[in-house]
Amino acid sequence: MTQVAPAEPDVRRVIGDGGDLADRVVAGLTETDLLAIYRSMVTLRTYDERSVVYHRQGRIGTYAIFWGHEAIQAGAVHALADEDWIFPSYRESAVGLLRGMPPETILAWWRGHPAGWWNPAEFRVASIVVPIASQVPHAVGLAWGKKLRGEGACSLAFFGDGATSEGAFHEGANLAAVMAAPAILLCNNNGWAISTPVSAQTRAVTLADKARGYGMPGVRVDGGDVLAVYEATCEAAERARAGGGPTFIEAVSYRMAPHATADDPSAYIDPERVRLERENECLGRFDRYLRRVGVLDDEIAQKLSEEALAAMKAGIAVAEGLPPPDPELVFRHAYAEPPPDLRDAG
Amino acid sequence: MTQVAPAEPDVRRVIGDGGDLADRVVAGLTETDLLAIYRSMVTLRTYDERSVVYHRQGRIGTYAIFWGHEAIQAGAVHALADEDWIFPSYRESAVGLLRGMPPETILAWWRGHPAGWWNPAEFRVASIVVPIASQVPHAVGLAWGKKLRGEGACSLAFFGDGATSEGAFHEGANLAAVMAAPAILLCNNNGWAISTPVSAQTRAVTLADKARGYGMPGVRVDGGDVLAVYEATCEAAERARAGGGPTFIEAVSYRMAPHATADDPSAYIDPERVRLERENECLGRFDRYLRRVGVLDDEIAQKLSEEALAAMKAGIAVAEGLPPPDPELVFRHAYAEPPPDLRDAG
Amino acid sequence: MPARTLVEAVNDALHVEMERDTDVMVLGEDVGRAGGVFRATAGLRDRFGPDRCVDTPLAEAGILGSAVGLAMAGWRPVCEMQYDAFSYPALDQLICHVGRYRWRTGGAMDFPITIRMPYGGGVRAPELHEDSPEAYYVHTPGIKVAIPSTPADAKGLLAAAIRSEDPVVVFEPKLLYRTARDEVPDGEHVVPLGKARMVQEGDDVSLIAYGAMVPVAQRAAGELDASVEVLDIRSLRPLDEDAILASAAKTGRVVIVQEAPRTCGFAAEIAARLAEKAILDLRAPVVRVTGYDVPYPFWSIEDEYMPTPERVAAAARRLLEF
């Protein structure tokens, strides 16, 4: 069982720094694959940056920014098979884009519009879950259930460093190991739970150390390195499919934006640290890597970002063009067979 | 930070096997101390064996047997200072005896009689807690609160192997480490949660491995070796008082009796294993050790067990002599200031 | 029809439904090897294997939370909570997810999850083995709740719950597990949710109860020299409001019996509906005979807490003399 030594300080990296730290290549990744991953990151980045603008313009409500976390989301999703399920938190609200979900659906969610509903089975993307860590047992149950049915699918749950303090994380992780569920527990350790630093969240030397308590492998990767996330997730998925059970992945990152549009981090976060982190943000790192290995040039980059922007603009147009929701929807969908008195309310 | 290597198979022992494995001595323990510990074990053993008889005779209700776990309870309590708090589960219902609580109080609890109430502050023994693991956060809060007040007291929570699967254990343990609470988390790993073997409870190599995920020391001791438990608890208490925070202790034992008087383990437990474990039960081991080191002889042993039996017989007499409880008590004590309509019920 | 105890009827329902639908699986603490601490799941592990009758780790939120994922994978999970009070760690999953996930998918996915648990007092047990938590569950949107009082209903309502596309919580009165023994139809037997059971008809006063309080109401009826109607609502959501209103219209006097603590218990909901929809029919106050707003007492005095036939009869007499 691969397990990380508790105090192992260094995290797995694939992308070098253009200097002393050399680039690695991930076996089996073609140029097309690399560009596909890059495209996904651009899609997510564009979604996020536009959303912040749309929020300022009052076109969407409160929004949970994920700027700088695109590497974790894209790296993980590209490592999965199409039938594998993804369980996002609010921080990965737009991850469905990488499964063909139209941007207007997610924009509608943030606009508080029922068009924000989607069918998880259609995209193998579960609904956005707001209560911290509570999606972890869902992902475990799904993986376990698929395995019991002899289907090859595994599941991946996204959650944060703060989530590791919740009982739901603990009970889900333990159950995953006991049932040898093909689940991947991907923790985005961005250093903060709103205003609470990870140092006040746990005394564990690394979050990956928690894996040992569940008897599952725990690995640490550079969350700003999309290929490192991709590689680690591939290994976890392989192990899961081979019956090796769950893996805990700690993606070490940093929250380079406010917790959400409503949050003002100036009270608790060091702007200088944020500035440095932003200089080293994941899309730029991958962009430079791809240029070093000769897969990307200005033209392609330009084209991809224009496509992403166009898709996003089309998405907001559709979202804003939606008719006001039928108030009748208040009474729909809570039950397959609603109780007769559902409308009683005086 | 002392930490146990995940796969470390061997557990700490002090008491030898009278053969190849030599006895150790615990520094600072006088003959009087050793006999006091022995006396406590005899007291607990007597309480437990009589309780099973009383249950069969219909003199107490369902009862959670702790036969074979006396070493864990006595070893731990003797390692604590008088002002330290103990948080028992139903499995340690009689631990108050070691703090001067009269047996009739505990017997009354098992008789479903309000005389089973006690004042935790009087004995620094919290109430018996039935929901698994839910006492862990209490012990942590107490320890943290005492520390904040600059009082030297620490706390010790008893719980089982099954309890480590509960969110309450996880949230409590993590909080203890974060607050550097002077708390001792003592897990009696007796191999079973009712009918569920620890192998179906977790995939962790050892339960002590869970400590690393909280950044606290995790130690394993032979739960049948009262001196090993004593020694490990002393170290944990010292560390706690010195500001070193909490310690997780896994006391490796075996459940040699039914889960409770209502349980029939024949469906799931191997009687041969139980027989072997009972042959090596903790009181006998300590008894033989004390005789090897020349501290105990038949006369003392006889005297102590007679005293314990007499105390227990007196206790049941008192408990059975109690007047039937005042039904009025149904309405007492829920509130310091009861709402005026507490008695409304048609 | 063979006579079965209530817990045997539960066990029978599980056998029949698991036989009938291979998507049904049972999970919980000690449901497998031991067959459940009350033997409600006895034999399932041998018959259907450890994959369909699963001993889980000791983690109620993990059990119910994973049931959400199991349902997404196509299973119909039947979760056992070992005792009433031990279901509380799972309330977060219940409220945030079990009751909302179908809605969250815009109705695209169903969550046919059944939660069953022994509930209630009167069994001389230690603390926290005697709670009646139904109000926490029935107040939660997206959840349905059934509480049988007879072996036949225990089988039929559990079958209906397992077959329902909606999450259903079935509270089994542990006091009646072995004391209630009656004929139970063999094979498939389904009692639809939302239909009350007329226990006995009467004209002067209505005693409305559910679960372990139904026999209490029946005994109270026996003590009264009046024409007493006893209605077992047995399904709290959906609720058979028509049956309640019809009974109130007939007798004009209603006593509601509930074991749970008084405030915001289900008796309050029934009384509130009567106050709104039966005001012209009522010839006397609506009286709730309930437990008290106190922790369930030590068992040596639990009889003081539990509604008794005497308390119910006394309440009925007050109404008859009103």
Added chain:
Amino acid sequence: MPARTLVEAVNDALHVEMERDTDVMVLGEDVGRAGGVFRATAGLRDRFGPDRCVDTPLAEAGILGSAVGLAMAGWRPVCEMQYDAFSYPALDQLICHVGRYRWRTGGAMDFPITIRMPYGGGVRAPELHEDSPEAYYVHTPGIKVAIPSTPADAKGLLAAAIRSEDPVVVFEPKLLYRTARDEVPDGEHVVPLGKARMVQEGDDVSLIAYGAMVPVAQRAAGELDASVEVLDIRSLRPLDEDAILASAAKTGRVVIVQEAPRTCGFAAEIAARLAEKAILDLRAPVVRVTGYDVPYPFWSIEDEYMPTPERVAAAARRLLEF
């Protein structure tokens, strides 16, 4: 008296009570460095230090469970739950321990624990930031519940909660956090639990509400051309039943307004008490204007869910014309 918003009044109460009693401590998620996501605890960490205003890990059961131990150590913990729905993971500790531990010690120890949380909808927030969970709390024995609707009461009831030897849960209507602005007494200000607030007197119909529904009831009163009484019960347990019965006796017509889902909500409790104790005074049905038994909707249609002055006024008119 200075004018303060409701959330400023909460903050003021915390400052005053922590100043007054050095055993009072605040703990919760983001209450320290950030001063709370609504700024309710702003300034406390600087003023009283990180030991008395503690940023905890993200673990609600750990927060409330440790508060039980902190109380045993002599503290008076004030726990913040960051939002209504995020209090659910702590329900197990609430029901099993916070509400029972005093009883469990035979009254030997008090557990002066305060739980405060922003609750309720109408704030255009994402899912699970709009729940009204008071029924789960008030149904729990051993717990007291207060829900202010004005800045002055927000301060006074929180002070009373903190000084109470019993556990008290204070629900703060987040919709009114900044929209409600009014005079708040400086320094020590205590509003005793168990006393309703007469908002306006009237003879024809009574509107009974609490929390964010009080302004709704007031607006409804303005729309009615009748003499309308508006009663803010503000303390659910202990409940000022006399004030409710007096109002019912006077008007004979009662509308109860509750934001929470309907079934077994607190409006049911009030209606049930009226059905039992005011039956001869009632000249019309008791009507509950409530939320629905559905998940709180997306905010673009939340106004359909929330009781409105129109719905309340319409209900009142039905009673006036009854």
